[in-house]
Amino acid sequence: MVTTTPNETRRRAWKAAAAVTDPELPMLTLADLGILREVEVSEEGAVAVWITPTYSGCPALAEMRVDVDRALRTAGFDDVEVRTALSPAWTTDWITEEGRRKLTEHGISAPGRAPARPSGPVPLTLLPTRTAPRCPRCATADTEELSRFGSTSCKSLHRCRSCLEPFEHVKEI
Structure with a gap:
C-alpha cells in the first residue's frame, strides 16, 4: 500500500483544481486567472476548495464550481466541497504572467494594473474608466x-x- 503525506495529498488536490479551465476564457485555467484561492484536505481526506469569482454576479460561477468538483472526484477525491470566497474581492492583478501570455496568444488584450482601491467609502464616479x-x-x-x-x-x-x-x-x- 502506498501512503502519501498530507502535503502530497493537498498538492494533488490543488493540481486537479488548478487545471480546471474557465468557462468564458477556456485558454485559461482557474489558477491562471487567480480564481483558485485555497485548497485544504482534512485528516479524513475531505477536500475544501475556495474560488473567488471575477465579480459577485459572475454567471460562470456555478459552472466553475461543478467543474472543480468533477475534476477532484475524477482525481480520486470522494468528499469534495467547493466554496465561494468574496473577500478579498478578485482583481485582474491576480492573473498570472502565464495567464496574460495565453490571453495575448489568443488575441485578447491582457489587463494592465488594476486601479488603486481607496480604503473606506468608494467615491462615486459617473464616467467610465477609459x-x-x-x-x-x-x-x-x-x-x-x-x-x-x-x-x-x-x-x-x-x-x-x-x-x-x-x-x-x-x-x-
Missing part, C-alpha cells in the same frame, strides 16, 4: 474602444488603428 490597451496582434497602443462590453461583461471591444483588427480587452478590475 483605457488604451495594446493590440495583442501588433502591440501598438494606437487603439480605440468600440464597445464598453465584449462577449462577456468583463471584456470590452477595441480596434487597432494600425493593423485595423478588432480585439477584446480584459477590463482592469
Whole structure:
C-alpha cells in the first residue's frame, strides 16, 4: 500500500483544481486567472476548495464550481466541497504572467494594473474608466474602444488603428 503525506495529498488536490479551465476564457485555467484561492484536505481526506469569482454576479460561477468538483472526484477525491470566497474581492492583478501570455496568444488584450482601491467609502464616479490597451496582434497602443462590453461583461471591444483588427480587452478590475 502506498501512503502519501498530507502535503502530497493537498498538492494533488490543488493540481486537479488548478487545471480546471474557465468557462468564458477556456485558454485559461482557474489558477491562471487567480480564481483558485485555497485548497485544504482534512485528516479524513475531505477536500475544501475556495474560488473567488471575477465579480459577485459572475454567471460562470456555478459552472466553475461543478467543474472543480468533477475534476477532484475524477482525481480520486470522494468528499469534495467547493466554496465561494468574496473577500478579498478578485482583481485582474491576480492573473498570472502565464495567464496574460495565453490571453495575448489568443488575441485578447491582457489587463494592465488594476486601479488603486481607496480604503473606506468608494467615491462615486459617473464616467467610465477609459483605457488604451495594446493590440495583442501588433502591440501598438494606437487603439480605440468600440464597445464598453465584449462577449462577456468583463471584456470590452477595441480596434487597432494600425493593423485595423478588432480585439477584446480584459477590463482592469
